Amino acid sequence: MSKIKSKFKVLRSKNQKALIAYVMAGFPTEKDTISAIRGLVKGGADIIELGMPFSDPLADGPVIQHAGFTSLQKGMNFSRFLELVKKIRKETDIPLVLMTYTNILYRQGYDRFISTVKKAGIDGLILPDMSIGESHEFLKAAKKNGVDTIFLISPNTEPDRIKKISDASSGFLYLVSVFGTTGGQQKFQGYTTHAIKNAKKILASKIPLGVGFGVSTPEQAKLMISSGADAIIVGSAFLRLIEGTPSNKIEEKIRSFTSSLKKTTLPE
Amino acid sequence: MKIKYPKNGKFGEFGGSYIPETLVPAVEELEQAYLKYKNDPDFKKELHYYLTQYAGRPTPLYYAENLTKFAGGAKIYLKREDLLHGGAHKINNTLGQALLAKRMKKKRIIAETGAGQHGVATAMACSALGLDGEVYMGYKDTQRQKLNVFRMNLLGTKVHPVKDGTQTLKDAINEAIRDWITNVETTYYLLGSAVGPHPYPVMVRDFQSVIGDEIKTQMKKLERKSPDSVVACVGGGSNAIGTFYPLIDEDTQMYGVEAGGMGVKSGHHSATLVGGSKGVLHGMLTYLLQDKEGQISETHSISAGLDYPGVGPEHSYLKDSKRVKYDAVNDREAVEAFLLLSKHEGIIPALESSHAVAYAIKLARKMSKSESIVVTLSGRGDKDVEEVGRYLSKNVKNKIKV
Numbered sequence A: 001m002s003k004i005k006s007k008f009k010v011l012r013s014k015n016q017k018a019l020i021a022y023v024m025a026g027f028p029t030e031k032d033t034i035s036a037i038r039g040l041v042k043g044g045a046d047i048i049e050l051g052m053p054f055s056d057p058l059a060d061g062p063v064i065q066h067a068g069f070t071s072l073q074k075g076m077n078f079s080r081f082l083e084l085v086k087k088i089r090k091e092t093d094i095p096l097v098l099m100t101y102t103n104i105l106y107r108q109g110y111d112r113f114i115s116t117v118k119k120a121g122i123d124g125l126i127l128p129d130m131s132i133g134e135s136h137e138f139l140k141a142a143k144k145n146g147v148d149t150i151f152l153i154s155p156n157t158e159p160d161r162i163k164k165i166s167d168a169s170s171g172f173l174y175l176v177s178v179f180g181t182t183g184g185q186q187k188f189q190g191y192t193t194h195a196i197k198n199a200k201k202i203l204a205s206k207i208p209l210g211v212g213f214g215v216s217t218p219e220q221a222k223l224m225i226s227s228g229a230d231a232i233i234v235g236s237a238f239l240r241l242i243e244g245t246p247s248n249k250i251e252e253k254i255r256s257f258t259s260s261l262k263k264t265t266l267p268e
Numbered sequence B: 001m002k003i004k005y006p007k008n009g010k011f012g013e014f015g016g017s018y019i020p021e022t023l024v025p026a027v028e029e030l031e032q033a034y035l036k037y038k039n040d041p042d043f044k045k046e047l048h049y050y051l052t053q054y055a056g057r058p059t060p061l062y063y064a065e066n067l068t069k070f071a072g073g074a075k076i077y078l079k080r081e082d083l084l085h086g087g088a089h090k091i092n093n094t095l096g097q098a099l100l101a102k103r104m105k106k107k108r109i110i111a112e113t114g115a116g117q118h119g120v121a122t123a124m125a126c127s128a129l130g131l132d133g134e135v136y137m138g139y140k141d142t143q144r145q146k147l148n149v150f151r152m153n154l155l156g157t158k159v160h161p162v163k164d165g166t167q168t169l170k171d172a173i174n175e176a177i178r179d180w181i182t183n184v185e186t187t188y189y190l191l192g193s194a195v196g197p198h199p200y201p202v203m204v205r206d207f208q209s210v211i212g213d214e215i216k217t218q219m220k221k222l223e224r225k226s227p228d229s230v231v232a233c234v235g236g237g238s239n240a241i242g243t244f245y246p247l248i249d250e251d252t253q254m255y256g257v258e259a260g261g262m263g264v265k266s267g268h269h270s271a272t273l274v275g276g277s278k279g280v281l282h283g284m285l286t287y288l289l290q291d292k293e294g295q296i297s298e299t300h301s302i303s304a305g306l307d308y309p310g311v312g313p314e315h316s317y318l319k320d321s322k323r324v325k326y327d328a329v330n331d332r333e334a335v336e337a338f339l340l341l342s343k344h345e346g347i348i349p350a351l352e353s354s355h356a357v358a359y360a361i362k363l364a365r366k367m368s369k370s371e372s373i374v375v376t377l378s379g380r381g382d383k384d385v386e387e388v389g390r391y392l393s394k395n396v397k398n399k400i401k402v
Helices: A001-014 A030-043 A062-073 A077-089 A104-109 A110-120 A134-145 A159-168 A188-204 A218-227 A234-243 A247-265 B021-037 B041-055 B065-071 B090-103 B115-131 B139-144 B146-154 B171-180 B200-208 B210-223 B238-247 B314-318 B331-346 B353-366 B381-395
Strands: A018-024 A047-051 A096-101 A124-126 A148-150 A173-176 A209-214 A231-234 B061-063 B073-078 B108-113 B130-137 B156-161 B187-189 B229-233 B253-261 B277-281 B286-288 B324-330 B372-377
Touching: A001 A018, A001 B041, A001 B130, A001 B381, A018 A030, A018 A234, A030 A047, A030 A173, A030 A234, A030 A247, A047 A062, A047 A077, A062 A234, A077 A096, A077 A110, A104 A110, A104 B156, A104 B277, A110 A134, A134 A148, A159 A188, A173 A188, A188 A209, A188 A218, A188 B210, A209 A218, A218 A231, A218 A247, A231 A234, A231 A247, A234 A247, A234 B041, A247 B314, B021 B090, B021 B171, B061 B210, B065 B073, B065 B331, B065 B353, B073 B210, B073 B353, B073 B381, B090 B108, B090 B115, B090 B187, B090 B238, B108 B115, B108 B171, B115 B130, B115 B146, B130 B139, B130 B171, B139 B146, B139 B156, B146 B156, B146 B381, B156 B171, B171 B187, B200 B238, B200 B314, B210 B238, B210 B372, B229 B238, B238 B253, B238 B372, B253 B314, B253 B331, B253 B353, B286 B314, B314 B324, B324 B331, B324 B353, B331 B353, B331 B381, B353 B372
Parallel strands: A018 A047, A018 A231, A047 A096, A096 A124, A124 A148, A173 A209, A209 A231, B073 B372, B108 B130, B108 B187, B130 B156, B229 B253, B229 B372, B253 B324
Antiparallel strands: B061 B073, B277 B286
16 A cells, blocks of 8 residues: 555544645755755644646746745756655655656656656655646556556546546545635635535545645635545645745744644544 | 647647646637637638738738849748738737637637737737737846837737746746636637647647648749748747648648757757757647756747747657758848848848748758749748847947848
């Protein structure tokens, strides 16, 4: 059983939901990423998504765009990313999901890329521009290397397509909560909770449903969970916190924010 | 060789649809609407009306006698897309897509633009058809193409300068796609080149094929056969694919000319097919300029309209199948051709089109006087006079002679 799958199994047995946290590798520095991850683990995050920057992140809002450009400018590349993953792996065995864009994998070849990141300690992959119709080679390589493939669905995805996408997904399925890019959503509309309920009805207990894009506060996390989400995914809010905090305080700040989010996933 | 409609959006291995899931229903809706209307008599009639009465089609095929004499080889004909309303071929596509958007009941139109020609053509179509237009344009491009920003504003379209990334066309496309993701239910994305996810490349090609169709008919009258060669510039590649596609099954040599910038070896260029490698960007699998890890490279060209690290997937297919030869012309050669055509023919070409003119002059010299070349003059160069002036004053030392 994959690390992500067994994590959800353990959480279910404790009647908890999952907190999934996103950070951009190397933002603002690799050292800060390590501090942030220490804070995430101590604060009780269940799964970590690690962003590998891409020059043209067209599904991302301003916060993640800025983080990615900063990281690239400071020299983030594939070998440094692998070093970072290996360092993280020395400290924690928390499930690690790599989030980037299709071209980064395509350029090296899906199989070569995936087998390399798997060896470094990556458990799953999220590619926001990988459509199911184009995913044959990608899926084959991921399966061969035992890496979970987390696809995304949206509030406007048709039920038949949700089924098809969930068949190709492993670990969890990622519901994009809003029409928009990643980053701070002030207020969620009814269609978001409707989309969660609808997706849950289709998925039943086949695969856990994570909800993200713009979830940034404990109140919003609660709303997603009460609508049926099995996991909440928070990204931009962590990046904003990291950027606004001096390096020596990042671990503590992140720990405390993480724990406030994690509370919303515990049984009442 | 000729792919009428790409199955699953694929031209060979190229094209496809690599997009965020939120856009999937929008792209499917677009494809259905396009398939429904492309052969619909009312739609065709209305498009024909606007193309002839509003945009000024058909455009002349002008025998450039002075340029032919200057080159001293094959006869050079100019397909005068520069005479269209707005000053470029872009309006062939914007009228088609805007009429489609209307039938799809989308009132808000967004578009990206590089040199500003597609932005202007979008603004015109929106104004004429009563739609609301908004255009994304790289900040760097708004600075070097100020005239077109002013024109778009005059036409009632809002211009959003994009300050991310390289501040050019690719970033304008990123930002337009982000807008589309956010406003997907109300908004029509009017893409300006034969790029992006399926069905854009085939749809834009079809709307631009009027260029090649007319060339075919006009050359049959003038020379009693299809042209021996055609030459068109390639950025995203819409005027080129519109020129090539109707002639693919003819006995015509085809040349696509990319922007060589400061030289393909210098690394400062936009010659995607000449110097690029396969990858995925803006929803399509195609040739790209990128580094070994898949990060998209910064491109350079004196012409903002060719300054793009990708290219339409059908061009990638035509390159690999060797039906079209792709080559590059650098900034300096393009400026020389800009000056030459202005001086010898009284026609000021767009810097984009100047790349094709430069290549055609070289090609003509290698061909016999009984042969013919058609160059698609995709746009006029009024927008470029300042940029050329800047280039000439910067390069006074190695003076350009015409």
